[in-house]
Amino acid sequence: MSDSTFELLFKFSPYIFQQGTFVLSAAWPSMLLAVVLLVGGLLAVLRYRKVGGKSRPVDRVLLASVRTLVLLILLLCLMQPALVVSTAVPQENFVGILIDDSQSMQIADRDELPRSEFVSQAFGAEGSELLEALSEDFNLRFFRFSDVLERVDGVESLTYAGHQTYLATALEGARQELASVPLSGLILVSDGADNALGGISDSVQSLRAASVPVFPVGLGVERFSRDIEISRVEVPRTVLAGSSVGVDVVIEHKGFGGAEIVLIVEDDNGIVSTQDVTLPRQGDSTVVKASFTAEEAGPRVFRVRIAPQEGEMVAQNNQRDVLVSVQDRADRILYYEGMPRHDVAFLRRALSEDHNLQLTVLQGTAENKFLRLDIVDEDELFGGFPRSREELYQYRGLILGNVQAHLLTSDQQRMVADFVSQRGGGLLMIGGHSSFAEGGYAGSPIAEVLPVVLSEVQLEDEATSPAYSAAEIQIQPTLFGMTHPVIQLADTLEESQERWRHLPPLTVINRIFSVKPGAVTLLTGTAETLPSPQIVLAHQRYGRGRALAFTPQDSWLWQMHHDIPLEDMTHETLWRQLLRWLVQDVPGQVELTTSRDRYAPEQPVRVTASVRDETYIELNDSQVTARVISPAGLEDELPMDWSLDADGEYLTQFTPLELGFYEIHVEARRNGDLLGLETSHIEVADLSSEHFDAEMRAPLLQRIAEETGGHFYTPETVSALPEDIGHSDGGTTVLEVMDLWDMPILFLSLVLLIGIEWVYRKLRGLA
Amino acid sequence: MKYSQLETTALATVCVLILATTAIGFAPGRRSSSSQPPQRLASPTLGPHFKTTSPDISSPSTLIPTAPIESAMAEVISSQQGLPQDFRPPVDFYSRGSRIRDRDGPRDFYFTRAIYSGYGYRRMGSWAIDFPKADRQFLWGLRRLTNINAYEAENAVRLTDPDLRSFPFLYALEVGRMALTDSEVEALRAYLLAGGFLMIDDFWGTYEWQNFEFEIRRVLPEHPIVEISLDHPLFSTFYTIEELVQVPSVRIARYGGVTWERDGYVPHVRGIFDDKGRLLVVINWNTDLGDAWEWAEDPYYPLPYSTFAYQLAVNTIIYALSH
Known part of the structure; x- marks a missing residue:
């Protein structure tokens, strides 16, 4: 049942029922009611036992049940059922509105309109009902977020150009920003396509602890009708120059079963490999293996792509770049x-x-x-x-x-x-x-x-x-x-x-x-x-x-x-x-790894070195240093310390600021003797993963809502948001008793039961 | 002459084995009385020129003279028909099929003799000089001296036989009489460029050289023939050969006299290399290694000649198998 239907039948939205406490507000003592109910029921049974007529026992049981239900509903109404909910004091509370400013908001999967169109209509347009309803009761604070959170005055400043979406960063930032004011909740307007490596659990826990409910508004569709996406590319990080490099390409596809496509691998000098692929009719995912030759030594970026197909929802997710360190060693x-x-x-x-x-x-x-x-x-x-x-x-x-x-x-x-x-x-x-x-x-x-x-x-x-x-x-x-x-x-x-x-x-x-x-x-x-x-x-x-x-x-x-x-x-x-x-993949005495091969500027790079002796026994007492050379040629020497977690493992970290290839050399010595020297590369670029896994992730948004005490909406159900957020536990609230005896569902039930009894009696000739 | 004890013993053992086997295979009633005196072993032209050492064992030692076994020698000289029957090739060597000739599968090495067109010489043509006894006796030595898993019998293949390329080592001799057809030229060229190795032996003097040079130029016109110096790995892959010995034909070797024939006074080891430095052809000119293998069991055949012939051929084969 949709939220709007629920609200039509039960007078209030599911969220209010979820938030409220059910009470019976009639002044009659419960014991008295029970006695009246018992006596009434007993009398009815005794009376009907003597009136047999043409009815069969089955008829009598059925009719008695229907009549009993009618009486119970009436009795329930007499008991004056009500919900006791917290209600925000008008204009006493604040609501943070967090709007996704990343590139995925430009995807036009909602009636061929971009996801950002909803933001413009709901929060930017003159006379927006949603905005007016919210403004009536709350002080609104707007934020935009992608990989960082930023306070804005309105939605006019949104550019939808962010390269990443970090939900946890945004939620935690907004909570801290509004920590000093009574906060009824946070409205998270996003497609939920989170790109952060870490989860959102910590952020959700802190919101829950602070009683800040989150009300996500999910934009976009949960499943594209027609799209091809290169969801993952597996390639060796290091190869010898001139080697044939095997690539595992995972292709996700919807609506293109049986289509014939061409997978292309290219570098700066042009195409290095092509492969014809027929997408399977069964399933949404297929793994394609391709290979190419990495000739030139040094850090090399290879682009794996599929030409955009007609009718594709997102063309930008048809390509991925991978970094391969081509080494000219013997x-x-x-x-x-x-x-x-x-x-x-x-x-x-x-x-x-x-x-x-x-x-x-x-x-x-x-x-x-x-x-x-x-x-x-x-x-x-x-x-x-x-x-x-x-x-x-x-x-x-x-x-x-x-x-x-x-x-x-x-x-x-x-x-x-x-x-x-x-x-x-x-x-x-x-x-x-x-x-x-x-x-x-x-x-x-x-x-x-x-x-x-x-x-x-x-x-x-x-x-x-x-x-x-x-x-x-x-x-x-x-x-x-x-x-x-x-x-x-x-x-x-x-x-x-x-x-x-x-x-x-x-x-x-x-x-x-x-x-x-x-x-x-x-x-x-x-x-x-x-x-x-x-x-x-x-x-x-x-x-x-x-x-x-x-x-x-x-x-x-x-x-x-x-x-x-x-x-x-x-x-x-x-x-x-x-x-x-x-x-x-044979390791040397010194191994060098980074958690990823491509980073965004100012994203910390964690360097791990594994050091072994000539018999490949791990060493914890060697002197390990990392020399990092930036694209501009600036050198930085970083000592690496034993991690204590694993034998022979040494760690350090640095933050790249320049765009381009960083060269990392790790040298390990023991008692002055060189144990090994290893080189690796990372690329620092304006990485955008916004068009990958870009379908609306409703489960993630629902989880955020449920765990923080909020509720999840779509553009179709968002009209209930202003009232719902007014009944959240956050901020300055008062208790309000909301009558339920006049719920349409009760009246409809009475009419339905009486109608059933009447039709049944007519059919059985008992009327 | 510098020999290791081990090598000398091995060579002597080989010769004794060959003698013994040959003796067993021949009828005792056909012994000849035309045996030669043992002093003919010492040819005056040999001593100063013959000097080999093992690459790993440097202790010098002397050659062990082969004991004369007159009966066996006489049988060998009198007839080549007395070859042991169990050495007959299992299939017709003119049309080799698969290299798999028994359930053990192909061997790692076949001493393959090239059947080529040439000026008539004896019944079978000049390619068949010393055939098949020289091949068999050499294989005895090769299998005894090294651990090469070599096929025990001769393996003669026409140059135009498609199966030639299944045998990457090829031996050809008496190439002074060689007269290749166009198809043979084409086949030999393809064989060598594909990775084959050709060992040339037993041709003498300027005239025969010119004939061979003419023929090999037809095969590999783009690559020059060069002298292979003694510091080349060919001379040290198994034995360290420090000096070239002119191995004369059996008649001269046995009876003494000059070691050369025609105007082939000085032995040469020449080669043809490809653009990448791979040795395609080894040319033993003004020497007759094949005769030395063929008559290695002959007590009157000077051991230094057969020793050198075995050593150079073993080196050549191991070089071909590893370079």
């Missing part, structure tokens, strides 16, 4: 190949022009004899595979090629597992005669880390079956892998899929048909001799790091095969992407 990867095979040569060639990946090869050439390639100094890997954590942990990635498990001691195997789980490194095992189960890894610490389930020891009859022989498999991406950045072989998804369809088959020795729970399969392979698809490429997070399994043993065929054109870059592209992704 990440070190150790490739341990147990024996000479072509993979080493082809992998080195694939990475030869990738300056951001530094592949060091340790290749066993004979028993206890190794070939070391691309070592930094003569001592590196002198004794073969690293025997200490310090030695192994200097690499960000580790590739195990055709290495028999027994070539690694149990300590080294445990160390490899810790390399992933504790150090956060990336581990990749490549298929071969001495890899996976065939290499004796089943049951080893390394097998725990791998994303695939290693096959059990084969029985004799299984060993001779074709299913356990080497097989040539045709490889295809899985549904998930199709859009994964590692798997993209071309600029568009379609071209990439086409490329995969035409790649020559590879051979597998290692039979791997299942992955562990939580692991993700990106590539599978099929062959007639295989009972089920072979897992070709899978990955999983393990501890702080990531483990990958690539089961074919001759990926170099994608470079050498006679079906592969000479200019084809499939092999190079795949391995570059795979290994860049392997080390992409």
